Amino acid sequence: MKVEIWSEVTCPWCGLGNHRVARAVERFEHSDEVDLVHHSFPLSGSFPEGRTFSVREALLRQHGIGGDRAEASTRRIEKLAESEGLTPYRVLDNEVGNTDLAHEFLAHASAQGRNREAWDLIFGTYFGRAEPVFSPEDLLGLSDELGLDREQTRQALTDRRYRRQVRDDAARAQRLGAAGAPFIVVDGRYGVPGAQDSDSLLELLRTAWDDSPPLTLATAGGDAPVCGPNGCAVPERA
Numbered sequence: 609m610k611v612e613i614w615s616e617v618t619c620p621w622c623g624l625g626n627h628r629v630a631r632a633v634e635r636f637e638h639s640d641e642v643d644l645v646h647h648s649f650p651l652s653g654s655f656p657e658g659r660t661f662s663v664r665e666a667l668l669r670q671h672g673i674g675g676d677r678a679e680a681s682t683r684r685i686e687k688l689a690e691s692e693g694l695t696p697y698r699v700l701d702n703e704v705g706n707t708d709l710a711h712e713f714l715a716h717a718s719a720q721g722r723n724r725e726a727w728d729l730i731f732g733t734y735f736g737r738a739e740p741v742f743s744p745e746d747l748l749g750l751s752d753e754l755g756l757d758r759e760q761t762r763q764a765l766t767d768r769r770y771r772r773q774v775r776d777d778a779a780r781a782q783r784l785g786a787a788g789a790p791f792i793v794v795d796g797r798y799g800v801p802g803a804q805d806s807d808s809l810l811e812l813l814r815t816a817w818d819d820s821p822p823l824t825l826a827t828a829g830g831d832a833p834v835c836g837p838n839g840c841a842v843p844e845r846a
Contacts, residue, residue: 609642609817614649614781614791615727617707617714617741620685620699623731625790625803627694632809638817646718646727647777648711649789652704660705660742689735692806698738705742708774713747715770715777716761722754729753 613629615622626646633642654670655661661669663682668674673681682700689697710730717726729750733739740746744765751761764770781791785799792800792809795816800809 609638609795609813610645611642611795611813612645612647612793614647614778614786614789616649616651616789617710617730617734618652618702618704619789620682620689620697620735621803622790623697623735624685624689624692624694625792626727626731627689627692628803628806629792629809631692631806632813635806635810636813642813644724646714646723647781648714648774649778649781649786649791650707650711650774651789652707655704655706657706657708658743660703660740663700663702663704666704694735696738697735699735702734702738703740705740707742708771709744709765710741710747711774712768712770713750713761713765715773716764717751717754717756719770720756722756726750726754 611629611633613626615626629644633639633644636642664674664678667678667682679700686697686699689695714723714726714730717723730741733750734741741750744762747765748758748761751758784791784793785801787801790801790803792804794800794812798812798816800812804812
């Protein structure tokens with residue numbers, strides 16, 4: 609059975625959603641027969657490449673959220689992550705930027721057979737260590753951690769070799785009904801928006817294993833309808 613998850617690198621609900629999906633798969637009775645595959649859903653195209661902004665500044669500029677509201681909404685996600693074993697998990701005291709190149713790096717790593725490892729590493733680096741994942745040098749450091757060929761990675765990023773693939777990845781999710789990230793598709797038949805809790809995801813895995821209905825949106829049980837306070841919904845320009 610195939611489980612696919614579309615994510616934005618800097619979306620806090622996506623990092624949490626990745627963790628929850630992994631835990632659900634681990635608990636699933638047929639986990640050894642599940643293929644968990646990550647896909648890109650870039651949402652930061654409005655940020656100029658080569659610049660980063662504080663999450664506080666981005667929330668205020670893009671969503672009009674500041675002060676106590678920004679503190680409350682982001683700290684809530686941090687506390688949820690901590691309660692589920694993700695610690696540290698830094699949201700508010702972090703930076704955001706254009707993630708297009710990061711997604712192209714992830715596509716390159718996936719082509720080298722390191723899909724899940726690369727996504728786990730980039731979430732851990734960004735949310736766990738609050739380190740940037742935007743520039744070529746940032747991403748070459750991750751390439752080294754994954755044991756990928758550094759010069760091959762550099763060339764792939766310089767050539768923008770995976771730009772089209774990343775865009776096609778996101779377009780496929782939207783055709784399946786995604787309005788934001790995270791978005792999960794189980795066995796090609798159930799589309800699940802938002803960071804659903806692991807218990808709900810486990811039940812969905814069991815249902816998909818035993819049944820074969822057409823693609824359906826299963827929306828109950830998530831902490832957020834689709835996105836978190838960092839703007840993980842499809843931008844209006846899309």
